[in-house]
Amino acid sequence: MSERICVMRYLTLLKGPRPAAPPPPGLMDAIMKLGAEATAVGALLETAGLAPSATGSRVEVHGGALSVTDGPFAEAKETISYALYEVRSRAEAVEWASRFMKLHRDLWPGWEGEVDVLKVFGPEDMPGAAGAPGAPGSGPADPPGPGPAS
Amino acid sequence: MDEGGSAAGPAADPRHVVETVWRMESARIVAALARIVGDLGLAEELAQDTLVIALEQWPADGVPDHPPSWLMATARHRAVDLLRRQARYRRKLEEVGRATPAAVEPDLAAGLDDYVGDDLLRLIFTTCHPVLSTEARVALTLRLLGGLSTAEIARAYLATESTVGQRITRAKRILAERRIPIELPPPAEAAARLASVLEVIYLIFNEGYAATAGDEWMRPTLCGEALRLGRILAGLAPHEPEVHGLVALMEIQASRTAARTDRDGNPVLLPDQDRGRWDRLLIRRGLASLDRAAGTLGPYVLQAEIAACHARAATAADTDWDRIATLYAVLAHVSPSPVVELNRAVAVGNAYGPQRALPIVDGLDLPGYALLPAVRGDLLARLGRVAQARREFERAAALTRNARERELFVARAAALGRTPPRSGQRS
Numbered sequence: 001m002s003e004r005i006c007v008m009r010y011l012t013l014l015k016g017p018r019p020a021a022p023p024p025p026g027l028m029d030a031i032m033k034l035g036a037e038a039t040a041v042g043a044l045l046e047t048a049g050l051a052p053s054a055t056g057s058r059v060e061v062h063g064g065a066l067s068v069t070d071g072p073f074a075e076a077k078e079t080i081s082y083a084l085y086e087v088r089s090r091a092e093a094v095e096w097a098s099r100f101m102k103l104h105r106d107l108w109p110g111w112e113g114e115v116d117v118l119k120v121f122g123p124e125d126m127p128g129a130a131g132a133p134g135a136p137g138s139g140p141a142d143p144p145g146p147g148p149a150s
Numbered sequence: 151m152d153e154g155g156s157a158a159g160p161a162a163d164p165r166h167v168v169e170t171v172w173r174m175e176s177a178r179i180v181a182a183l184a185r186i187v188g189d190l191g192l193a194e195e196l197a198q199d200t201l202v203i204a205l206e207q208w209p210a211d212g213v214p215d216h217p218p219s220w221l222m223a224t225a226r227h228r229a230v231d232l233l234r235r236q237a238r239y240r241r242k243l244e245e246v247g248r249a250t251p252a253a254v255e256p257d258l259a260a261g262l263d264d265y266v267g268d269d270l271l272r273l274i275f276t277t278c279h280p281v282l283s284t285e286a287r288v289a290l291t292l293r294l295l296g297g298l299s300t301a302e303i304a305r306a307y308l309a310t311e312s313t314v315g316q317r318i319t320r321a322k323r324i325l326a327e328r329r330i331p332i333e334l335p336p337p338a339e340a341a342a343r344l345a346s347v348l349e350v351i352y353l354i355f356n357e358g359y360a361a362t363a364g365d366e367w368m369r370p371t372l373c374g375e376a377l378r379l380g381r382i383l384a385g386l387a388p389h390e391p392e393v394h395g396l397v398a399l400m401e402i403q404a405s406r407t408a409a410r411t412d413r414d415g416n417p418v419l420l421p422d423q424d425r426g427r428w429d430r431l432l433i434r435r436g437l438a439s440l441d442r443a444a445g446t447l448g449p450y451v452l453q454a455e456i457a458a459c460h461a462r463a464a465t466a467a468d469t470d471w472d473r474i475a476t477l478y479a480v481l482a483h484v485s486p487s488p489v490v491e492l493n494r495a496v497a498v499g500n501a502y503g504p505q506r507a508l509p510i511v512d513g514l515d516l517p518g519y520a521l522l523p524a525v526r527g528d529l530l531a532r533l534g535r536v537a538q539a540r541r542e543f544e545r546a547a548a549l550t551r552n553a554r555e556r557e558l559f560v561a562r563a564a565a566l567g568r569t570p571p572r573s574g575q576r577s
Binding site: 006007039040041042043045046084086088089091092094095102122 | 166167169170171173174215216217267370371373374377378379380381382385431435
């Protein structure tokens with residue numbers, strides 16, 4: 001195997017046009033089934049759908065000034081859902097996202113959209129994370145330290 | 151991925167896709183094959199054949215639309231083929247009137263259903279079979295259920311590849327020689343066999359959690375593998391409270407990973423950890439797993455309950471030591487060990503004071519275990535018995551093999567009076 005594996009989290013964001021019609025029911029069933037499968041193998045930690053941006057707001061800083069604008073946002077694309085995966089490589093996260101998008105391709109003819117697969121910073125990305133020793137011993141919980149010097 | 155059209159780097163090299171999908175699916179493929187052919191070694195060989203075919207075909211013909219189904223169908227096809235050839239071979243032998251070699255009776259129809267959950271359960275009960283040594287169980291489980299290569303397992307355990315390879319080969323041979331069936335354990339053995347599975351998973355977790363050597367890859371990988379196996383097991387055996395207890399324990403312990411070392415890589419003990427760096431998602435998941443096991447008193451559930459007490463405390467001062475001491479008392483009944491008693495002493499000392507805890511520690515014998523004199527020293531110091539406390543910390547400093555811990559004990563001893571003699575090398 002070519003790539004070093006490590007436990008990583010990826011946030012995936014599904015983006016697509018504001019649909020004129022609701023998605024076909026077959027697609028929703030297939031998405032639920034895929035989600036159950038990804039959960040069963042320990043890869044999917046969390047997922048949820050997002051309401052249209054019309055129900056949200058945007059808070060911005062531009063030119064040193066803060067402004068708040070209620071949705072809908074001007075962009076043609078809406079963020080439709082998110083998922084948080086815990087996987088062993090970027091390629092695994094991409095594979096889950098691909099399976100998810102193939103369902104859209106196969107069950108919703110004409111639909112177009114994208115999933116951004118973004119790495120969540122983890123302890124492995126922090127300075128001083130490399131190979132630091134943990135507490136010794138193999139007690140049932142964190143082994144007791146010598147206790148606070150009180 | 152077809153036309154990129156953007157500045158994004160190339161993705162989806164077919165070879166890379168094969169490797170990725172393989173790692174994701176190999177446990178299920180091996181599990182299905184093991185049920186069809188009844189032998190782990192043969193199942194793994196057939197699975198490897200399938201991988202080779204994918205590596206040949208996908209780069210040439212493109213990645214199939216549904217890679218997992220392709221792999222599973224190809225693997226089953228090869229298994230059924232092999233069994234047919236074996237059956238033909240046996241018939242031929244019978245025709246020429248020689249003895250028939252024993253072979254598994256293939257359950258061809260069973261090989262064609264699509265449900266893999268039970269296959270995975272059968273596989274993990276087999277790789278964790280008590281007939282194997284603990285080391286062999288761990289290696290075989292990481293290989294067949296984690297999809298880790300021999301090289302990766304070797305790196306995680308700081309062993310040579312040939313050592314790990316031999317361990318795995320020997321384990322498969324023992325299972326074959328002892329005719330261990332690949333099946334769910336019979337009811338009479340279920341509890342003991344499940345305990346063995348849970349032990350293997352927790353050992354893998356602890357190897358990563360308590361890692362004092364190895365590269366930065368090791369700790370998160372082993373902890374992550376153990377968590378993944380635990381989550382899978384919880385999905386397959388949802389009515390087993392101890393499985394949820396183990397998952398809860400691992401999720402809550404893993405939630406502290408970022409806080410367990412400071413910027414310089416020094417260990418930070420639980421009371422001193424910055425709780426803002428604890429992973430709230432893992433804590434939430436851990437507490438939810440614990441809820442599913444509520445009201446039961448198995449050793450993993452009890453340990454998870456203790457971990458949960460720490461997780462629920464906003465600051466170290468908020469820790470419910472009273473409850474932790476009670477939980478340790480129950481744990482000492484359910485799963486007695488000197489280490490549990492030592493932990494109970496710490497909890498009792500924090501809940502009711504050092505004079506109640508000291509008798510517990512005085513009754514313990516843990517040769518070579520530095521934390522015993524360290525805990526004793528701390529209790530004596532709090533009772534004002536300074537000279538005795540100093541001696542205990544000097545003893546702890548001499549016993550520990552961890553340089554940073556030694557510094558800590560030497561400092562505690564020094565703070566209690568004259569500088570102690572340096573024992574051991576600073577490394």
